[in-house]
Amino acid sequence: MPATTRRELLKQLGGTAAAFAFVAAAAPLATAAPGSPGPAAAPAAATPRVRTLLARLTLDEKIGLVHGATDPRRLGQAGYLPGVARLGIPELRLSDGPAGVNVARSATGLPPVSTLGAAFNPALARAYGAVMGREGRTLGQDVLLAPQIELSRTPFFSRNKDQSGEDPYLNAVIGAAQVEGVQAQGMLAQAKHFLANNQRLHEFDRADPENSYDFVVDDRTLHELYLPAFEAVVRAGVASVMSAYNHLNGPWNSENRTVLTDLLRGELGFEGFVTSDWGATHSTAALQAGLDMQMWDGSHFGAPLKKAIEDGAVPLAALDTAVSRILGRYDAFGMLDGTRVPARKRIDVEAGARVAREVAVQGAVLLANDGGLPLSPEARRDLALIGPTAAQVAVSVSGERAYGFEDRMVSPLDALRRTTGRKIAYAVGVDLTGTAVPASTLPGGLARAGGGTDANVDFTGDRALPLGTTVTWTGTFVPPTTGEYALNIQGWGAAVSLSLDGEELATASGVRDAFTRKWSSVVPTTDGLDNGRAAPVKLTAGRSYALVVKATGWDDTVVERAPVQVRFAWVTPERRAADIAAAARLARRVHTPVVFAYNGEGGALGGSGDLTTLALPAHQDELIAAVAAANPRTVVVLNTGGPVTMPWRRAVGTVLHAGYVGQEGGWSTADLLLGRANPSGKSIVTWPEKEADHPTLDPAHPERYYGVDRTVTYTEGIFTGYRGFDKAGTEPLFPFGHGLSYTEFAYSALSVRRAGQGYEVSFTVTNKGRRTGAEVPQVYVGPPRHAPVELPVRTLAAFTRVTLRPGRSRRLTLRVAERRLSYWDTDDARWIRPRGSRGVYVGSSSRDIRLRGTAG
Template sequence: MSTIETALAALDLETKVSLLAGQDVWSLPAVPHIGLGSLVMSDGPIGVRGTSWGPDDPAVVLPSPTALAATWDPALARRVGRLLAQEARRKGAHLLLAPTVNLHRTPLGGRHFECYSEDPLLTAEIGVGYVRGVQDGGVGATVKHFVANDSETARFVLDAAVDDRTLREVYLAPFEAIVNAGVWAVMCAYNGVNGHTMSENDALQNGLLKGEWGFDGVVVSDWTAAKTTAATALGGLDVAMPGPGNPWGPKLVEAVRAGEVPESVVDEMVRRVLRLAGRVGLLEGVEPAVPVRPEAVVDGDALAEEVASRSFVLLRNDGTLPLASPTVALIGVAAEEARILGGGSVTVFPPHVVSPLDGLRAQGVELTYEPGVDPRTKLPPAYGPEWTDPETGEAGFRMVFRDASGAELGRLLLEAAVTGWTGKMPAGVDGSLLDSVELSAWFRPLVFGEHRFGVGGIGEFVLTVDGEVLYDDKQVAYDDDPAAGILLHPETRVATTVEGPVLVTLRHKTWVRKGIGAVVGITLGHAEPGPTDDELIQRAVVAAAAAQVAVVVVATTEEVESEGFDRRSLALPGRQDDMVAAVAAANPRTVVVVNAGSPVEMPWVDDVAAVLLTWFPGQEAGAALASVLFGHTEPAGRLPTTWPVRMADCPVLDVDPVDGVLAYREGLFIGYRAWERRPVAPAFWFGAGLGYTTWDYESVTVTPSDALATVTVSLRNTGARSGREVVQVYLVPDAPAADRPSRWLAGFASVEAGAGEVVEVVVELPRRSVEAWEDGAWVTLSGGYTVDVGHDYGDTRLSAALKV
């Protein structure tokens, strides 16, 4: 009998059931008498938060998943995974809840930035690299959200109506590839698919995932997704999170004893949990999947900068880039306060942030800075040297945690007046006793006059400034979504005249969410007296006109791109478009840096010298930006999703369920597959991106292989410097069908070469690229194909024939 079977046989029913649900928000219980340790989970995918959601426990913050996919480099994704495994081990986590491989069905998807691509093959290749890297480090990866969780509106209750062919060929494809690569866990989605909520979906979880695909790992629920007892147990779920208080525990024990759930089903769930525990080294007598854990050797800061710079996509360039040490006018709020990540469960607190302003200053160029217009609808968190006690010199914000009697449970000193903890509180603070928190700091204004303060969060608040109560009221969540409740919180603004040092105090009575526990998420916003938007734009214009080059950083905000809600517009928030237009009119050498995780409209794109897309670039944002702008690094990224001219042009915009159902009526036609059928062209095709050199595609040969075919391409770097090219291979059937895409990505590979160098690239095409799901089986679409090889979907350089 194996160690796992021996351990299973030693457990009574109650203990077995206890292993199938969280003992708290992030972990499963230990069972010492069988040598089982407690398995700890942590959110990802761009950093390992650990069991605390607060600034007191920082972690390396990498660029957004859209940025990682823009590298088109599975090997780099694997290195990212290894870093995250290192971070997970440092934080005591055994299972990383990442990657997210839902697709860019529509640019309005709220978590678009957290997913890789509109294309299932690119998504699969990057996801496989990421998962292998995490598991190289002996930490489990959790591919999510299984399946059709491609938008946020009503995500807890919507039913995605998707035909079988579309499910198999598009939305399930990345999951299948990652399961075949050996992922250790899968997270089921909140939503339903074709009439059955995913936490109870027997056909997809038992029949397909565990049966047909042979997945031997754990299926874990999204947090609070499991709502029933017997139906979830019979539907293929293995672990219900979080706990305690979820529908399993004593209720599942009762269901087994009542004959509603066979004990053999529970045994199989426990067997999977024990197998995962063994793989991560938590079960005595089982050799871990990685017997010798790697040392902490990955330089997180360096890798974060490398991924960022390699992900940047140069969409337009008249030769202004790279910069040759000119005088620069740097413009934009996001240039000083970098937007490094999207909102939601991806949120991680970095140990530091290199802003674009920091990065450009480090280059030693002559630089002027103007913030321009502020795109945020909420006041920025209070921060800066003016928040310092005039007597003690202590800088920052004192956070005190109290119980119901007012007794102190613990305290922290924060650099900025923004906090966030769910379930587990900072070290030494007992969340079960927590009743209120108090945030306070001395404010020494640099400018006298009317200052604005913002109270952000959910619950009861009292704000006092210099002893005067300015706000005493309760704020409620916009809806029941915990992500929206914590991150898209309401804000109340108050104003008062400040003409000297004042003590500012924000008291907050905490709130409790069922299944999660105490929640602390508050922000003290602040804005000093300042000019109007028109005046700010005019200042930017004056600075731009006086410089050789203007660099304008535009950005979305957390109110635009976040988990918990979908977008309603692709326009940049605020008056940023007006600012870009005015600056470009004043200086023809205007470079626009687009700091967004997903597509935005760019009405000024033809009027500026260069456009550089930096996604959400992580903690080393400014260092990577400066390196690319000044040519130390080439912008090597390519678009993982098609960018429109206008939102109205997009083929798929539907994110709102009708009578609880979100119908995927477009079928296979999302992304470039759908744009091909539109009467208008996009602004930039899937796969697009320029570099600092040029390439000549000289020849292509296609050779049949055991899989399908091997495509060999010869390229020459015809520019004056070394560079990187992503060779993309598309298949075009000679006999197109109206109900199928006319062209699709079948393979890709990247190559680097010096100036004038000729290199050869080999791209393997898998059999699946010519298969379709018909009548419940995969069938080969036989016939002739044209193999298109090119720079992007809209730029074919070479073609060859293939017979299947």
């Protein structure tokens, strides 16, 4: 079915929810025979315009269309193709996502996809995509590297914040909606990362690629968990797919014919082009496997590919196929004939801000509430906020996102003060900025390479060094007491680094793609520097440590150069203890303390490595416990990208998971705390009570995450997330789909009837409380009694989102498609629906089942 026809059909079906119903109901697609010889010919669907261009292109011009190059305009995007001006083939610029447009100029700082997914709202996901597509076009971009639609298989995955959770159906719906929103603006979407790219640990060792582990996933698990989201975006007409870094069942994903040709093109029917993840191409052979474009350079698809074609090692037809796929998307989006949706001249800052704020509101999950929220009149009159992300808004962490407009980044503390007109007390609790390390700990001062000595490194504000300054300081650091220190290197206008005894501990304000942002930590320093935070280090009093601080001033290729500011800062053990004690004292004297806690700082989330623990960093568990001991009315707000453990849970009755909240998140958080907005988000992952409870972190199965014999094996199969908890009978801290409200919803009158090859599940939802609120009813199905294979105890089969005023009811009908009732038969390579009646469960989470029925 041509992509244009598919898009028209999806439009007629009324959007993403209907689109995925169409996907799920579709007959199984034929699977290409594994190992079929030779490259595919130019796609039969190639337009006459593309065929004409292909005939006129020279070999060098074709080569130039399949690998990245340097953009002479330096807009700050991730990738660039030069185009062919003589034939009217335009340049192509590819911008990082998946949460906003990541280029040198500012764009709306959207909350990450994990916050979006928690809204369970495809219409909002479509609006989210529209903001990215609209702003990307305005900023001169053509391809958005989004959506990210991997499954959140392990809670340690550093990029869980960038995707919509552990359920394949939810992941598919939210991903397809984003594609629709992006591409309606004339921007090409690139879904990533294909395939089974669910952790950073062992994924790809850049220094030694041969040290990268193999990831072994059986065919049933691939089809039931990891392919549905990609099938959904293909059906939604996604223009491009990014191949992943990791090996999968042997070969690299970027040169895996089974993955790129047999599955993606043969089975899913993908008609667009495949780009490698940046640096994930390993040979010219990848072209014949189904990779169309190497990013970011031409190390394999440049001169080596030309030589391979001239030598006959790679057939010219393989290159023609890749070029045809790329130009086919150019043509489909009107890039070759001037019919492309026109770009807007300027960013509509207010429109983007409205979507960002709504995502932060709808994506907040009220995990527990003993009456602490919304804040009572007494609490508002005598309120204290505690924690660094109370006084600075936690937009998100790390890169591959739009940083946002700094002038809109109002903190929750300021938003509450402005909204209530009250002088709300504040304690930092955990100091992320610290103070400059004093000269008294640096005996003899720090020597500058090339001459000169400085008492310490604190060149900030009026003491900033001249534009472009490059300097290295060396000396000795002698801590005054024994204990755990937080050491920071903070900077702007230069790439800065900190090393102790020959080991680099932290960096900040480094340049990528000709620009940088203040995203080395969850928030910048309080005086506006990028804050490179080392992991806590235990130091011994009186011992001499060799210290090296480097600052390399940005050169004139960097957009928005600035004078060089650099500071070597610390938080001592004594200061940390004093800050916690001060927070507890403040908590004792107010009616309600609200503690804001975070994770993801120091590159631990979204950086080069996965999390190593679900415990909150920087002694925040200690802080929360101290505040809760001082005041039983303590409320906790979590700015995290996923679940954390809660050793203080019995002492804290109210917990709001706000997630990372985007540039407007101060206002959204204030609205939620005050009751101006009603929380309605649902958890997109299962929160384990302890790490070992999670299927991928089960100590009995190290192969599932840590790997054995250089292999990570998905031996849990289809039983990850809530499916694994259900199979093991493990009680979670909070289940998948869980989220409370400031009102109460009742479910009644369940009816299940056959509808075509699936079922229609009807029921009534009533708002029994005193506030308007939104609920997300979820329909799960169980297995038939005598299924030929093991099936999950419950599988999410449908959901919707409904907003009701107090006392109002609504009759809802949700369709369960045949695909949600089927499993992948590996022997016959097809979907099979097992016979027999099965349970139908309707509820407010995977464990909070309100209605039970049977489908015959």
